[in-house]
Amino acid sequence: MKQFVIPELGENIQSATIVKVLIKPGDIVQQDQSVLELETDKATIEVPSDVSGKVVEVKVNEGDQVEIGQLVFTVDADGAAATAPEEKKEAQPAPVVEAAAPAETPVPATSEAPAPAPVIEEQVAAPAPVVNTPVAGPKVIAVENQPPILQNAAPAAPSVRRLAREIGVDVNQVKGTGPGGRILLDDVKLHSKLMHQQRNEAQHIRAEQHQQPLPDFSKYGDVETIAMSNIRQKTAEHLSHAWHTIPHVTQFDKADITQLEEFRKSYAKTAEKFGVKLTVTAILVKIISSAMKTFPQFNASVDMQNKTIVYKKYFNIGIAVDTEFGLIVPVIKNADRMNIIEISKEINALAEKARNKKVGVADLQGGCFTITNLGGIGGTSFTPIVNSPEVAILGVSKGSIEPVYINGKFEPRLMLPLSLSYDHRIIDGADGIRFLRWVIEALENPMKLIIEG
């Protein structure tokens, strides 16, 4: 047990008044941490502790007159080691001024729930005065002299705020580029410009969707008009947006999966024991999550408004699923931490959910990359549309036996056509094919996964 007493405070100072006691029983005190605010004839002083440990008892109160050498509190010195030092009491979480992270759900969803729009709590200047009116006795009107606006208000000068208001910009939405996030006049102007651009783009998209009026088809024969399902609407809007905003490039190549297919067949029984079917899609999920570690620009999103690229440190792979209700993209979360059996199980579970219309919004959110496998139906290649705000998508077509020239002669090999579409804003062509080659090599030589993945 150690004691903390009022230390020497300076020449001719015998006593002081306690303004604030900064510790309470149970707190962990570190040496040199401020524990008291004292006021002497000369000044207000913050007094640092010369002991460390867990506070057992505090012997003084705010307002007390104390003398040099007087006992203030006792600490249990062993208590310090047991518990990590606590943060100062001020270290409470600050209210967040910025909006929630950009909504991530533009994936078509079965649920009605739209993506949560970023909400900024508006701090209104309307006074919320504090008046203490005890029922009996003197009325005391507390001097609550500050409006409650400060809490969430953006750091911008009055002139900047005025301009923002006049040109219809919510200053709290503007990203400040000044020190401490201060919003400058130019930030407001840039924000306004971007708002207009986005509005124009949105109008453009709408214009495209509405296009020209449709002709009267009934002139030519019977027609039936059916309202779009919710999924169809969302798919249409989402894909139009992706198509319009992302400059797409699609890269084609083929993987020789002869060996892989042999292995898949020979392993089928083992897989069955685990209750799954080993599919190319499951293997691709594993390969893609490894490839994204080597090529982080494929696990990113573009923020043109703030001129930033967001790199994700998690590896969630979406798989386009064709259901009778329409296209949905459930997401395999943290695919990099699963083996292929686990991935297969997860795919089965999600596919089952999807077909039973039981997929929740959470199952469709948070994707980093999408795989769309149409090979089961056919096709030699296609150009998938990137599932914005992701930046790449891998399309898989139907594998077929092709003659491949190997060691001086043609050999029949099972070739799998792959189509990689990517966002050319942040992925260069050379990286596009490097990524696809990496995937193909991993398919052709699974050792690569073990060595590099």
Add this chain to the structure above:
Amino acid sequence: MSKNIVVIGGGPGGYAAAFYASDLGMNVTLVDMEKNPGGVCLYRGCIPSKALLHVAKLINESKEAKSWGIDFGEPKIDLDKLRSYKDKVVRKLTGGLGLLSKQRNINYVQGRASFVSSNAIEVKKEDGSTEQISFDKAIIATGSVIATIPSLQIESKRLLNSTSALNLPAIPKSLLVVGGGYIGLELGSVYAALGSQVSVVEFMDRLLPGADQDLVSHLQKRLSKAFDKIMLQSKVVEIKEEGEELVVKIENKDKQIEEHRYDYVLMSIGRKPQTAGLGLENTKVKVNERGWIVADKSLKTDDDSIYAIGDIVGEPMLAHKASHEARVAVDAISGKKAAFEPLAIPAVVFTDPEIAWAGITENQATERGIKFETAKFPWAASGRATTLDRSDGVTKIIVDPDTERVLGIGISGPGAGELIAEATLAIEMGATIKDLALTIHPHPTLSETVMEAAELFYGHSSHLYKPNKN
């Protein structure tokens, strides 16, 4: 086509609105019960109290001068002359406002206005005649009235309120100030300097509730010498007049009833809005349960043609808030997108030492769970404060530790009211504490304490050694 504007109430909100509207080319009528604009602030508030506090400061400093080797002797106080000095200040300023009003061709009408509809008022003049005035837009700026406790409101010339206290009826031998807010403490300080034995009774556990305790403590220490008694957590339960005295029963913090006798009692428990008699029932204006008129960010009420500014729309009831709102309301009327959304409204208590703050207080930050750090510079380390023999001050900056943005500043010490202007600008500009540390402040002045507090945040003020926190 210019708009017809009626402004009701000629205080710092009303005359600012009237003058600005006129400057923007509107036809303005300003209605007030006094001969000239000015309102409570100029006639019965800020201005006369500051004139008297200036005198109080002079008296106190002349006493302190003894310890510097200068003895002026006991002051002789000519109360009539002092009163007429104060009245002269008021006349000069209100007369000036009257002139400014005339120069702008504002139709100044003396009388009491009430709405007859959403587009007209009726003014009842002193001679009993009435006049109807129609308007496109009206601004209500009728301010607040002195709050009272009916059970303690006895008929006696010895029971003062802030208005009658400013008229200096006498220098009481003993004076009880009911309410430890800024009005009571300022007026109490005046009477204490003039020679009264002043006591204060306050319901809360501290003087100036709302201000941070570390700012108030310097004042409290000084007042505990200047005043006879400061009774906290206490309340007056009865006041009776007996002969030449008022007998006051006070319930102290131990719930015991004490009886004290005073020459005079000053009730200063605050101010409240009053909308009765304004004829709001003839409009769509709404009043909330606390009596304040409800207005939006542009100060427009629920009636599209009526705006309201100043005390009548709520706390803080401060002249400078009202004048700022006046500009917002007039801007809005003129078609601009205007909103009242200050980041800081400075508050100043003109006691000795003065206490001033702007932005967020430490109390508020703690209550609201806002993450903050403080940097405090004690004036004992200020050269300028030492030359004034006034080391009893502190400058405190409240900072967001993540962005280092200045969230609030509190100052206690002589001249704090002037120093807070820099703080207010810093907060409004979204300044970081580094900006304050890197701005050259003139030496030797008290304003340096702002810079040095900012330097302390980084652990290296020249004039205060603080071992590194880590």
